Amino acid sequence: MPKNLVIVESPAKAKTIEKFLGKDFQVESSFGHIADLPSKELGVDVDNNFEPKYIVDKDKKALVKKLKDLAKKADTIWLASDEDREGEAISWHLAEELGLEKSKTRRIVFNSITKSAIQKAIENPREINYNLVNAQQARRVLDRLVGYQLSPVLWKKIKPGLSAGRVQSVAVRLIVEREREIEGFTPEASYRIKAAFKTESGKVFEAKLSKAFSSKEKAEAFLQENIGADFSVAKLDKKPAKKSPAAPFTTSTLQQEASRKLYFSVGRTMQVAQRLYEAGLITYMRTDSVNLSKEALDAAKEAITSNYGKEYSEVRNYTGKSKGAQEAHEAIRPTDMKLQSPSLERDQSKLYELIWKRTLASQMSDAQLERTNVRISANKHQEEFTANGEVVKFDGFLKVYLEGSDDEDAEEQEGMLPAMKVNETLLNEYISATERFTRPPYRYTEASLVKKLEELGIGRPSTYAPTISTILNRGYVEKGTIEGVERKYTQLILEEGTVNEKNLTETIGSDKGKMVPTDIGMIVNDFLVSHFTNILDYNFTAKVEEDFDEIATGDEDWQKVMKSFYKDFHPTVLDVEENAERASGERILGEDPKTGKPLLVRLGRFGPMAQIGDAEDEEKRFASLLPDQSITTITFDEALTLFELPRKLGVYEGEEVEANVGRYGPYVKFGKKFISLEKGESAFEVDMDRAIELIKAKQLADAPIAHYEDEEVTKGVGRFGPFIKWNGLFINVNKKYDYDNLTKDDIVELIEAKKQKEIEKLIQEWPEEGIRIEKARWGRHNILKGKVKVELSKDVDATKISLEEAKALIEKKAPKKKTRAKAKTKAKK
Structure with a gap:
């Protein structure tokens, strides 16, 4: 038996660490938290100093028993969960629930899973930091109080099934307020002037007028003034300039940049980064820090010098804005700077390369530039055209990486200008006056929302991904699918002494993938802002984060913070629940x-x-x-x-055909069948011929493709891909088969394989009672009778359950189903 037991929170992490430790160490995973607040009750004793009620979920009981047994046999237990507040709380729960002796327990932390980092951690153990634990408890308890007390108010005053949260509701508020700004925006037109000039050497370049004209008449008058005008270079300025690299990645800047450059959602970025970290390829990915260790600085310098030369290297130390204890010791960086392109699956490879480039660029020299500004005058008026150019004299960090931007109004990158001298005569090719409209504020992308939340001090790096997932899953916000509409605009062009007019069109308002609030999101937001101003206040939410930081440093008592919050919050909840009117957005x-x-x-x-x-x-x-x-x-x-609606279209095969719109969009109804219209089709426009076409396609799709053992075989496509259906069984068809051309042998093979799986899945059966016990996922078992399903915990031996026990469990579950069914019927009436 190994003398040392190391407990981490992730099985993937455990596998990587096991490679670095000898036979005296056994590495096990806690699979995250082993204890948490109960899911079906508040779980916080508000009358007893906000004491949390932590429980071990039934799914974790077998795991806890296993870890407890291993801990008893080990000489030393090493708690090696992540080094942030969440990780500290996991270690604390392990110590409490496993009953670990203090003398045998060591807490170790590392910000990368490498042999040197693990060995250094083993050599420098510490005790559990209870300030960090309390900061995590404070966040958990406060969020539980807000969620569990606000959500029932929303169920009562708006609609069942809604939820509220301290950070999620503020995020929705940002998105709703932006939408209201867009709805209330009135575009204003103006005419922008652009011209093309040719130098004496024959090179053509473009210039602009710094002012715009408020009307078509004024723009045309200006163009008329330029007929027959002579143009020359009035002023020429050349100035040196430089660009500096961005700091290495923090969690939020990685989320933003992966969104801009790789088009990853925030959640996807964090999942991929987690896998890179657990594989030992990058440092810990939840961090507010922009620091790099001396080891990393030296490695970056060596990589830059060997790849690009000494002149490209400049050691830099960055300072972050975060004051809290939440940040890890380093920014996100590769653990081995020499490893540029490890063999990885596609998403991991892309994100690793982004992190590698950003880290390397952060330690490189400034880019040296030369910026040129040219002013062009005319002999017929006082207005001057300007042109700007940029020449890279030394590329520095630009050789590797340039940070992306969320600014959709950013000018195109300046190019080079041809050689010119003051008083040089220029030939005008054309001057255009183009009608342009002021733009409303842009809707948030995931990246720009994260940036805004960080600027306001709301939430923490680890909260952004689940916050965005929550508001999307709750239906408060959706990713925009707005195609945009056409808008006409006018362009006047002065060319060869004549002003001509063109009528052009552009597409505006296209916002695919942006964060758009739904009706329910707006109604919930307005209700919360109206009745719970404090909770939805940006400054309050940021102040709470500061309180958590002070708890983490030991400068504030977490229960005192809870008490201060709750004394105003709870009476407000009771008052709103009792006196506020229902909200429907009417x-x-x-x-x-x-x-x-x-x-x-x-x-x-x-x-x-x-x-x-x-x-x-x-x-x-x-x-x-x-x-x-x-x-x-x-x-x-x-x-x-x-x-x-509904529109009666006619009769087909003796059945009424009508078009209508339902919860899932427009459809055609034929008898008892509902057939969705395709994207772009409207229930107001579909005719009988198109309806018959859809009905025939549906009939063809639903028709049996074969018979087996006197039962029909049909095919379809569901959530998990293509399938065939036989005798009540849904059988997935994998890529091994040609789904469009299934042979009789294919069908028999698929059905027989499924039948065998069903046999292997069956543990016990009482056919006369219609009850059976089957294997389920994750090593568990289910008792089934009709539509009633009872999930058994892992520690129950399903082979030893008697018919009486099975019946009792079914009966215990069944009344709840009937009660819910009755409630639904009553609600409909």
């Missing part, structure tokens, strides 16, 4: 011309809807909004048109 658009009843839009049980008639009207009518419509922007005419 907008009255006008009167229905046929009935004179009010036409309004609001949030309904199944989403945004239009309604004719008020709440008390027993004959009120409803219509779902289309997927691209919103309560806040829909017009009276658009809402009225919705009541033309």
Whole structure:
């Protein structure tokens, strides 16, 4: 038995560390936290100094028993979870739940999984840092208080199933406020002047007028002034300039840059970075620090000097903005600077290369530039054209890397200008005056949202990915699919002494992939801002983060912070729950011309809807909004048109055919079948011929492709790819088979393989009772009867369960299902 037990939180991390330690060390994983607050109750004793109630989940009990047994046999237990607050709390829970003796327990931390880092950690153990533990507890408890007390208020006042959170709700507020700015924006037109000139040597370049004209008439008058004008170089300035590299990556800057350059979502970036860290290729990926260790600085210098030469190397120390204890000791960097392109799967390779380049560039020389500014005058007016150029004299860090930007209005990179001298005569090729409109603020991307949250001091690096996932999964925000609309604009061109006019078009408002608030997101935000101003206040949320930092450094008591927050928060919750009116985002658009009843839009049980008639009207009518419509922007005419649905298209094969819109978009209904229209098709425009085409395609898709043992075999495509269905079994068809051309032998092989799997899966069965016990995922088992499923915990021996025990478990579960079914029926009535 090994004398040393090392416990980490990740199995992948455990495998990597095991390579570096000898036979005296056994490395095991805790699979994250082994204890947490209960999921179905508040789990915080607010009357007893906010004492948390930590429990070991039933899924973790077998693991805890295993670790406890191993710990008893080991001479020394090394708690090696991550070096941030979360990792410290994991180590603390391990010490508490495993009952570890202090004399036998060592806490070690390392910011990279390399042999030298692990050995150094073993040589420098410490005790659990309870200030870090308390900072993590404070965040967990405060977020639990906010989530568990605000969410039921939203269920009661808006709609069941909603949630609120300290950071997620502030993120939604940012997105909603940006959307309101866009909705309230009125574009203003002006005419921008651009010209092309030719030098005496015959080189052509472009220049601009620094001012714009407010009207077409003024722009045309200016162009007229330039007819027959002589142009010359009035002033020529050349100045040296430099560009400096960006600091190495922190968590948030890595998330932003991976979004800009690799088009990774924040969540994807963190998943890939986690795998790189666990493989020992990069340092810890949750950090606020921009520091590099001396070892890293020396390695970068050596790599730069050997690859590019001494003149490209400049050792730099960066200073971060974070004051808190949350940051690790280093920025995110490769553990081996000599390793530029390790053999990895695609996403990991891309992210590793980005980190390698950024780290190397941060230790390289400035780029030396020469910037040229030319002013061009005319003999017929006082306005001057300007042109700017840039020449790279020494590329420095640009040889490796240049940071991306979120500025969508950024000018194109300046190019070189031809050689010119003061008073040189220039020949004008053309002058254009192009109508341009002011732009509304840009919607947030994931990268720019992270940047804004960081600027405001809201959340921490580890919270950004789950925050964005939560607001998307809750349906408060969605990734935009806005195609944009065409807008006309005018361009005037002075060429060869004549001014001509062109009418052109451009596409505006295209916002694919940007963060767009949904109706429910806006309604929830408005309700929370109205009734819980403090929680949604940017300064308050940032101040809470500062409190956590002070707890982490031992300068603040976490329970005192909880008490200060709760004394104002809880009474507000009770008051709003009791006295606030329900919120539905209702907008009255006008009167229905046929009935004179009010036409309004609001949030309904199944989403945004239009309604004719008020709440008390027993004959009120409803219509779902289309997927691209919103309560806040829909017009009276658009809402009225919705009541033309369903449209009767005709009769086919004796069944009524109609077009309508449902929760999942427009569809054609044929008998009891619902057939979705394709993207771009409208329920208002589809005709009978197209409906029949869709019906025939559906019938063909649903028709049996074969028979086996007197049962039909059909095919389809589901969430997990193509499948065939036989005798109630859904059988996935993998890439080994040609799905479009399945042979009879293929079908038999697939069905028999599935039947064998079902046999192997079966543990016990009582056919006369309709009860069976089957293997499930993750080494667990399920008891099944009809649609009732009882999940068994890992420590239960499924082969020893009797029929009576199985029946009892089924009966215990079944009434809950019936109760939920009754509740749904009652709600519908």
